[in-house]
Amino acid sequence: MDAGMLALLGKTTALMEYLGFLWVVQTGLELDIWAELASEESLEDLMALHPDWDKVLLDHWLEQAYCQGLLTNNNERFRVTKLGRAINKYKNSGLDALYKELVGHWSTGFAKLPLLMTNQEEKLAFGSAMEEELIAKASLASEAFVWPFLRAKCQREKWQRVLDLGCGEGLYLNKLACEFPELYGVGLEMNPVVASRAQECVKESGERIQILCEDILALGNLQSIRQKDDGQLNDLGTFDLCLINNSIYYFTPEQRIQLLESIKGLLSPGGQLGILTAVRKGEPIRIFRTHIPQNLMSFFLACHQGFQGLPTEQEVITLLHQTGYTDVSVSVMPLGTSHYFFAKCPNE
Numbered sequence: 001m002d003a004g005m006l007a008l009l010g011k012t013t014a015l016m017e018y019l020g021f022l023w024v025v026q027t028g029l030e031l032d033i034w035a036e037l038a039s040e041e042s043l044e045d046l047m048a049l050h051p052d053w054d055k056v057l058l059d060h061w062l063e064q065a066y067c068q069g070l071l072t073n074n075n076e077r078f079r080v081t082k083l084g085r086a087i088n089k090y091k092n093s094g095l096d097a098l099y100k101e102l103v104g105h106w107s108t109g110f111a112k113l114p115l116l117m118t119n120q121e122e123k124l125a126f127g128s129a130m131e132e133e134l135i136a137k138a139s140l141a142s143e144a145f146v147w148p149f150l151r152a153k154c155q156r157e158k159w160q161r162v163l164d165l166g167c168g169e170g171l172y173l174n175k176l177a178c179e180f181p182e183l184y185g186v187g188l189e190m191n192p193v194v195a196s197r198a199q200e201c202v203k204e205s206g207e208r209i210q211i212l213c214e215d216i217l218a219l220g221n222l223q224s225i226r227q228k229d230d231g232q233l234n235d236l237g238t239f240d241l242c243l244i245n246n247s248i249y250y251f252t253p254e255q256r257i258q259l260l261e262s263i264k265g266l267l268s269p270g271g272q273l274g275i276l277t278a279v280r281k282g283e284p285i286r287i288f289r290t291h292i293p294q295n296l297m298s299f300f301l302a303c304h305q306g307f308q309g310l311p312t313e314q315e316v317i318t319l320l321h322q323t324g325y326t327d328v329s330v331s332v333m334p335l336g337t338s339h340y341f342f343a344k345c346p347n348e
Helices: 003-031 043-049 055-067 082-089 095-111 113-117 128-157 171-179 192-201 203-208 221-227 253-264 292-302 313-322
Strands: 071-074 077-080 161-165 184-188 209-212 239-245 267-278 326-332 338-344
Touching: 003 055, 003 082, 003 095, 043 055, 055 071, 055 077, 077 082, 095 113, 095 128, 095 292, 128 171, 128 239, 128 267, 128 338, 161 171, 171 184, 171 203, 171 209, 184 203, 192 203, 192 209, 203 209, 253 267, 253 313, 267 292, 267 313, 313 326, 313 338
Parallel strands: 161 184, 161 239, 184 209, 239 267
Antiparallel strands: 071 077, 267 338, 326 338
């Protein structure tokens, strides 16, 4: 066997292993098996709990989870390892939505890639499950390393009025309001289901945080909100900070320019714009030395109608300069896939 064939087989075998990990973790999350295996359980114990399940498939699942280092095996009695416990511990921090997105949407989307690349089939469209559940919830997985950065920056900059465009479930606005008692915030979320969850999330902040269901993807929509006779933004004045977290790639290059131009009318002189996004290419410092996560995400987005994938770092910097923002800075978040861009609105 020549070296090329050997390398190809090695890569293919590794791929099978990672796919097995993906399927095993997602199935365990979907069926809540990780919680049941917090204590030692045998195949028979689990079948007693779930008599309608397929015993052969459950047996294979236990075997694969053990092979993947997610379970211990003590005389055919299984229990979660430290890694397995982490799956159950962090499932509500975006992990469950992330795995469901990878298995249910990335896999099926990439399966159509030959037809999409040759224009034999129209590009994909996000369904309600992606829009109402997975996109917003999967983004929570980045909160653990984004929030400490955002909190520290708020302490330094002393923001008091924050606008969050595409606020998702309102996580960052709620955390900012809880951490800084003088802070006032407004979140815009286009999906009514997600906006409803955001309104529930920020209840503890009282009237200091408002969530509005508005379609910020419509060109010129931000200005129209301010001008509506019944629009709540008429009396809110301007903001010290506008956040666009994990959503700039939902806009075409032309829409990005118009959006950033519109935002300048909502910022106080010297106010700041913060754009959090994963980026393509580049050479950021990272814990996991691979471009695969963000480049695959970009590839997946590009398979969909109206998307061109993730921007590069230079594309975001150029966009900010092109639309008149100044003092552009870039901070690479831990893990390296996401960058936080900050820039100031001109004083005029």
